[in-house]
Amino acid sequence: MNTVHVETPGGAYPIHIGAGRLGLLAQSIPADATAVALVTNPTVGGLYAAGVEKTLAEAGHRVLRIDLPDGEEHKDWQTLNLIFDALLQNRFDRKAVLVALGGGVIGDMVGFAAACYMRGVRFVQVPTTLLAQVDSSVGGKTAVNHPLGKNMIGAFYQPDAVEIDVDVLKTLPQREIAAGLAEVIKYGMIIDAPFFDWCEQNVDALRALEHNAITYAIRRSCELKAYVVSQDERESGLRAILNFGHTFGHAIEAGLGYGQWLHGEAVGCGMIQAAELSAAVLGLPRGSVERIRSLVRAIGCPDAPPDLGVERWLDLMQVDKKTEGGQLRFVLLPEIGRAVCQPAPDEAVREVLQRTVSA
């Protein structure tokens, strides 16, 4: 078992990474919990909820299972309210603990529910997708979507613990593995060039979920994200670099309708566009752009962005929350392993959109 320690002004907590962690979940539930709500979806719940319920009940906890409908299109206030309804109907008090068993959608919603229920209760993240394990379960960002924008309503709220069981990846569709690897390779691009090299060299082992390779990739990703988040919990500075590829990626998701592309797929493709923009604005070498494009392809993500029309692209990126005072800001790479956040000239953005979208 590997443990990564995350420290932020909003709280410190451990991330446990290993095989068989689901069976040890009770260790991460605070002893004074008055009840535990196990929030999941039918897909993940069908595979793992019964075992987790049994583990928690054997440890003496009163457990309520709450199933939410599956998918990004349900990441909204209406679904969030299903959690509040169940907690209030079952008289969960301020010392209850929520457990998020599922992917990023479940994690974001349960985290936000924990942030808001009675103005804040404790929660434990049990991410079951690779994407959630290396990204959304670290750093305390929680949210739901609004019809006018993704993750527009949310909170910074830290979990009590994160439990990452690498065994659950075996039941994950290949497409979701690829989407998760997109975030893994992102850390190499923005902050750790040797890790980028390592990912290039181990891409086949990663896609095959070879135990040592995938465990190291998760641990290194969590360490890198934890480092960034500890420097900047509320995204006023350094943390923005984690959004590399996301301004383009969010536009893909919003433009096609949430749920068409997986979030990681959209980010993977968006990183190629952001690399192209980095070449145009900061002179990122063409060879580096092509290495990024090749690695995105090699992990199994799509590399051709959808043709939404340039004006629509710009419009979708405007509403993204990384704009300030109306000026479009991007995370760009001067070189692989280093990222900066800055505005980009409109014509450069248009040129990249025209070129990548028609490619």
Added chain:
Amino acid sequence: MNTVHVETPGGAYPIHIGAGRLGLLAQSIPADATAVALVTNPTVGGLYAAGVEKTLAEAGHRVLRIDLPDGEEHKDWQTLNLIFDALLQNRFDRKAVLVALGGGVIGDMVGFAAACYMRGVRFVQVPTTLLAQVDSSVGGKTAVNHPLGKNMIGAFYQPDAVEIDVDVLKTLPQREIAAGLAEVIKYGMIIDAPFFDWCEQNVDALRALEHNAITYAIRRSCELKAYVVSQDERESGLRAILNFGHTFGHAIEAGLGYGQWLHGEAVGCGMIQAAELSAAVLGLPRGSVERIRSLVRAIGCPDAPPDLGVERWLDLMQVDKKTEGGQLRFVLLPEIGRAVCQPAPDEAVREVLQRTVSA
């Protein structure tokens, strides 16, 4: 002008109290605000919004006015969403500032909207009722109601500043003055016996809104609440004493339907019940109970709780978030000026309910 400084782990901010503060509001808007949303309701907005908009516009701010429907029955997620819709439609970014111009309902909703919009933007409280001036604008509690309980969904989130203009009280109905004075006298009961004495002696001047009396009462109330909140931002200990009368009061509001009694009226009546329970459990002298009853009457609040039936009363108090592990806890007074938080025996609670409700 008087200033009270509030310090909490979540942030420090000033409360400015005086005549004509509305006209000086621009002083409290951060200089780097990209836009200002002035959120109000038709009643308060009709009286004061045009002037405030003019003041802010003259200071160079882009101002968007958002009117919410009036009343506690609209303090829900649907109404909150009207704020999010307007902010997103008008492309408000993370450096926008929200201004809450209204009573406690507006303050709680705008504060919660500020806590959640893009995971947190800045806001300024401009409370226009006496109740909001002495209570909900101090301490960072924000929330909306859920059909199963009041203030169940919310956040601890501190404003950047609070602006209290005593002039606006002149347009307030007498019933709302009484409801606000209920919270004022509460501070005397729980933490400041000399202030309780002062309120008894100045009750006529307070009801008549005599300038020096009402300004001192607001300032002293804010100081006392700020002291309590600074000791305990997240209500794990001392802060609970601020809920004196609230467990009974919330049951009145929920039992009759929100909006039938004003919150302050329900708390005023609830404080008499809590005083009776204090006599039964802690031996608060009968003379003190009668002083509390007399002062609640003298400020103009109802002193007879509605007959909801004892079982319904107990049920309504159970769902209140001050329960822990199913045990009913109350804020009780060993003497006027000192409060403790502790469980009360069921039979004592029943006896008080039977006696006060049939009175």
